[in-house]
Amino acid sequence: MERRKFIKNSALAGASAVAGTTALSSPALSQGKKQWIAVSAFGKAGLLGQALDSFSSAVGTMSGGRLTIQNYHAGELVAPFEAMDAVQSGTAQMGYGAPYYWTGKSDSITFVACMPFGLNVQEQNAWCYYGGGIDLADKAAYNPLGLKFLPMGNTGNQMGGWYRKEVNTVADLKGLKFRMPGLGGEILKTFGTNVINLPGSEVLAALTSGAIDGTEWIGPAADLGSGLYKVCNNYYYPGWHEPATILDSFYDLKEWEALDDELKAIVNHAAANTNLMVLSRFQAANNGALQKLINEHNVNLAPYSDELIQAIGERAATVIPELAQKSSDATELYNSLVSFRETMVEWSQISEGNFMSKRVSASFKTI
């Protein structure tokens, strides 16, 4: 509580300072200009910090300065996982993170991020924008927390993870000390895996000391910088636990509703644009990073064995519905995602899936 009060007071002081500065240079505050504070769970320097900066800059430009957003990246105002607290307490008007960061606040919100063996990114976007996903996420997860949700980035398909030793059989999962947050970790627990959750900043040290035997992370572009290859050289695919992960922007519901149509459209467009740009930037960087990991850092790239994928997939189909029964909100989100998945699987497989396996018959060379 003390921590929160402190945060709130210092942030308000910060906000007043910002407002004061602007008031000196322009009388615009009295003309309906708004200034927001955004808090992020991601660091300033990385791709996602840059994405938030671009978002806020675009909102300021498109609105002709009618809505300006001051960003505080992870640790600059509050700790990464306190971003949602900061919005709920009124310290900030919006936040940026990933839905499964907020599982302490909601039984259902993790389903908004991703579901093991669930939707890929193209399907997630279809669900969000044309499958009622945003509305349902609001109703079942964000509105009850006093918030409005908009997707604002996607990692795309993640990698399966880093392992010190090879894993080939179900028996290899037993007793393994593995870091995997969220629904994926719940599935691994049923195989006797000792699932350990650690903040990202502690993972490399834990691997080095032997406190954990492996960890899931994101994908090549993000993993290359993490240095995990220095202690683990078995790199498995696919990321069955995070087929694609939606990043969330969330807004104080009253602040959101107080926006006029013009500003709502601007924030909506800036968030959707960021959604596409984050995915595109990961996509552009992943293969180069993968080749570096393989060729310069001697990483052993391998698919999970059919035995493992089959066993984990079957287990997912029993464990996840159990977890979805925690609350009616979770059930509703689970049912929506599963129904939507049902309408996606065959088309995605015969179109994107089949094409990717067949296109290698053409071997183009630059001229």
Place this chain on the structure above:
Amino acid sequence: MERRKFIKNSALAGASAVAGTTALSSPALSQGKKQWIAVSAFGKAGLLGQALDSFSSAVGTMSGGRLTIQNYHAGELVAPFEAMDAVQSGTAQMGYGAPYYWTGKSDSITFVACMPFGLNVQEQNAWCYYGGGIDLADKAAYNPLGLKFLPMGNTGNQMGGWYRKEVNTVADLKGLKFRMPGLGGEILKTFGTNVINLPGSEVLAALTSGAIDGTEWIGPAADLGSGLYKVCNNYYYPGWHEPATILDSFYDLKEWEALDDELKAIVNHAAANTNLMVLSRFQAANNGALQKLINEHNVNLAPYSDELIQAIGERAATVIPELAQKSSDATELYNSLVSFRETMVEWSQISEGNFMSKRVSASFKTI
């Protein structure tokens, strides 16, 4: 020439009428408000007509009316394939279509739409936004035509096409009368296929009369409405000829450059948003349409044989570089796409491709 003069005059009359109306209700024209005319190659009623309407509406809302766009869908002001003429002649300030519609104007522009066995949609977006694609398309195709390009929609992976009779071997391609525009058609010609290009509106009649034996189209959502299943019931995948197709918005270069930063950002965001929404809407609808085609219309869904895919892929790798030598602009676009593809193939296959083939191990049911 007469036609164009007529178009130009009637459009200007239309624009004046619009401007006149607004001038009566507001003095804003003199305060730097802009009114544009957009011409589209797509019909008003379909998904792409709706996408253009949403785009223009969003630009008007976000700009607070500083830039309003009056849409003329296919045939409303000019014929579909005359949209680019209309922008170049000053009748309209922007147009909407697909880059390969404008091959009569540019040797290179077809490469902006798609390349057989080339990039999928996720990779195309990565190329456009983070691989220099938009800048290169401008330099090598649009700017020389006096235009600025922004991607504004994507079909995603298309289907291979509709055939009266089964095609299984390379021999089956010889003498086949098949409609396939663009680079894909050029490849089929080398197998002795009689490639016939027809406007979409004439395809069903040509199939019915036997003038053609088959046609490529788009994907299930669009194909269901076309009624092609009434005369052809062999429906092949994947769409090797159009792995994903970029739709283009193009702007009179001088009008574009005259926009201030705020309006440029608004148009940029509205176009990128439309890019994502068109893909998401196709994705949301395709599988339902596919199931209807199979279950209600007895369509025979089949993969192209390995023999065909292998032979066509190998041929693509010789035919396309030859076509890319038509001009230095085409060569530059081809080289950029091929280099980018090189950096994408392995990652896409082990992430999205592998995941989609493996996720069926989990069979979820609603609860």
